[in-house]
Amino acid sequence: AQRLLALVPMGVPRALTKTTCFRGYTLPQGTEVFPLLGSVLHDPEVFKQPEEFNPDRFLDADGRFQNPTSLFPPGKRVCLGEGLARAELFLLLTAILQAFSLESPCPPGALSLQPAVSGLFNIPPAFQLQVRPR
Numbered sequence: 490a491q492r493l494l495a496l497v498p499m500g501v502p503r504a505l506t507k508t509t510c511f512r513g514y515t516l517p518q519g520t521e522v523f524p525l526l527g528s529v530l531h532d533p534e535v536f537k538q539p540e541e542f543n544p545d546r547f548l549d550a551d552g553r554f555q556n557p558t559s560l561f562p563p564g565k566r567v568c569l570g571e572g573l574a575r576a577e578l579f580l581l582l583t584a585i586l587q588a589f590s591l592e593s594p595c596p597p598g599a600l601s602l603q604p605a606v607s608g609l610f611n612i613p614p615a616f617q618l619q620v621r622p623r
């Protein structure tokens with residue numbers, strides 16, 4: 490869901506620490522650049538059929554989770570909150586799924602996977618969820 494939505498599609502602005510040649514263009518030191526993380530998250534060379542919601546793509550042949558580095562790009566400016574974010578997502582989702590079953594009142598295929606608003610942030614459309622105690 491995080492990959493498909495690409496919450497902050499333009500990424501975080503950065504500035505070049507040295508003059509850099511990129512795809513034939515010379516970008517002087519100090520130039521502000523936007524890494525366009527959304528283009529990586531929807532790149533068919535990185536993710537097959539990128540517009541499909543397919544969590545299986547993150548599992549290996551034995552059903553084990555393969556860590557997609559593109560969600561949290563590595564490097565010197567790595568997300569400082571990655572450990573906290575991963576722990577929070579795991580604890581919150583497992584607590585909900587252990588206590589409740591979640592269903593959509595309409596066929597899941599009928600839900601739009603396109604953001605309702607797209608700009609600096611991609612905002613998903615509102616949708617209804619049925620939450621039943623297990």
Ligand code: HEM
Nearest residue numbers: 500501526560561562564565566567568569570571573574
């Ligand atoms: C699912 C949740 C999150 C995602 C997907 C995420 C993703 C990212 C991404 C893509 C970057 C930019 C990395 C780069 O430019 O190379 C970033 C940077 C950052 N994130 Fe997160 N993040 C999440 C949660 C958090 C949380 C919970 C915190 C703090 C408690 C946090 C703190 C930061 C900070 C401080 C930076 C800037 C690091 C720097 O520029 O040195 N993030 N994050």
